[in-house]
Amino acid sequence: MEYLEKWIMELAAEQGGVVRRSQLLDGGLTIGQIQRRRRSGLVEAINKFSYKIFEPQNHMDLLRGALVALPQGVVSHQSAAILHAFPTAPPSNPTVTVHHRGTHQFPGVTVRRCDDLDPQDTTLVRGLKSTTVERTVVDLAPWVSEWFLDRMTQDLIIDRRMSMDRFTEVVNRVARRGKSGSAALRSLLMARGDGNIMGQSELERLGGKLLLDPALPTFIPQYPIPWDDDKTWDHAAPGYLLALEWDSRKWHASVEAMDSDRQRDREAQAHGWLLLRFTWIDVTRRPLYVVREIKKVLAQREPQSRIS
Template identity: 30%
Template sequence: MSEVIEVVRRRGGTATFAELRAFVSGRAIRRALADGTIRRIAKGVYATPPAADPLAAARAQAGIVSHLSAAVLHGFSVLDLPTKPQITVPHGQHRRLSPVDCELHWADDVPSEGRVTGKLRTVLDCARTLPFAAGLAVADSALQLRAVDRSQLMVGAAELSGPGCRRARRVAAAADGRAESPLESVLRALLIQAGIKGFEPQVVVRDDGFSARIDLGHPELLIALEADSFAHHGTRRALTRDCRRHVSLTIRGWRLLRFSWEDVMFDPDWVVDAIRQVMAGSPGHHNSPDTVGARGDQQVMRRL
């Protein structure tokens, strides 16, 4: 995937010229326009072209919709939409000539009925073939939607063999249905890969006059991590709400680190380093009399 289309997709499928130029050159943008990688939908606004129908691609190849394409059809949240339909066909079957372009996968156990791989099979296919963070986002979403349960996922991953089976088991072990967005899953994946422990998804902070839920919270160190997307925080009302929430958490002894999509996706080393620096300074911060007094009778609860 080119850098241009990567930026567009990670901004939800559209981007302005200024948003693209923050990460790629003007020449790269012009080249992407010329070869059809992106298209202009308004003055200074660009989008990815519509993807081919995965069900049509599956019929054309006498296969079944699978991997990320199946995850989308099942309603799972995904980090990146597939650039072309992903189809699985039996081993030994050759690609058929078709005007519908697709990405083919081969397997021994291709279901003979149905047009889409089952929910558990889809999660495991994504877990074994995608990067850890992207696979975790799919698994988290499937658990959150109760499309699969944790025991099914663990058993299914344990029974896998062949390429990607270790990666799938790692995803299954880390998956958590409390996660509420792909970006939150990616932020948690960064912590896992960096060996940073103690953070839990959707920690609730509550006392008599205040209640808030934190994307990732460290209850012992009182560190809160938020994965912020512009879609949920880009209005004046949202800004006012977020500022008050931030102040209220600070009063109660929490240190809140907010990371944008660009932070998490394009500068993960900086994100991890920032979290480590805050954790390193936690003992002195939380031993001060003022901070201890600010905590009062607040309750820190894990969302089940």
């Protein structure tokens, strides 16, 4: 019996403090022994299929326990973003998704229901069944701003964690009319995917209009990079060693270019300059944010007596 107790505790430790009824029966316990354990408080019924042996200790334990108690469950939304180590991921409670007809309760875990989770949209991450990177982004669309969705997706593509083709396929398959988040996803694909996108000159014009704010210093368009005469920044305030770039590129065409951008960012920093980048969403949907960010940076930088 001592061996059986040890086995149950070790099993529960691997599964977030939760075991299935079938596991206990397969391990040698009888139905009567399980019922006596319930009455004595040694186990706590979560549902008719599973029992809690001890309290989960952290986010991962809650996810492990939920997947044991909800056999059709899949780690999803913000929790899937954490599992996949998204460069940018919104905080949240542990979250799993189950089929809309399945059991949908687990203490301490947000359980969402859906009827369109295709097997091809799931994968194993750190031993847990999870939505794929592409499906995770689609699932997060209703819960984050369009600006955050753009930044998150761009980061994943730049880091080569997600391809434009796979993402587009999932969006076209899942983002149906009326489904929450679909409009934002389709708008994003039109702007950053294979649809039409605002031209660079038009984006620079709109960005330049924001720089006419009287509280801002003069920004010079197409300012030559001091250490590279063959290249320019879209706008610069040399007196503050501050440069701006307006990014209108499509995702699938910009991965290598964005790698180059990171090198340019490092070069600017090495020469004492700060380079800020703003996207089409920033300029067209969040113009006050753009101006506010520029003002915030300027407040932290001393005017320069000479250009370096």
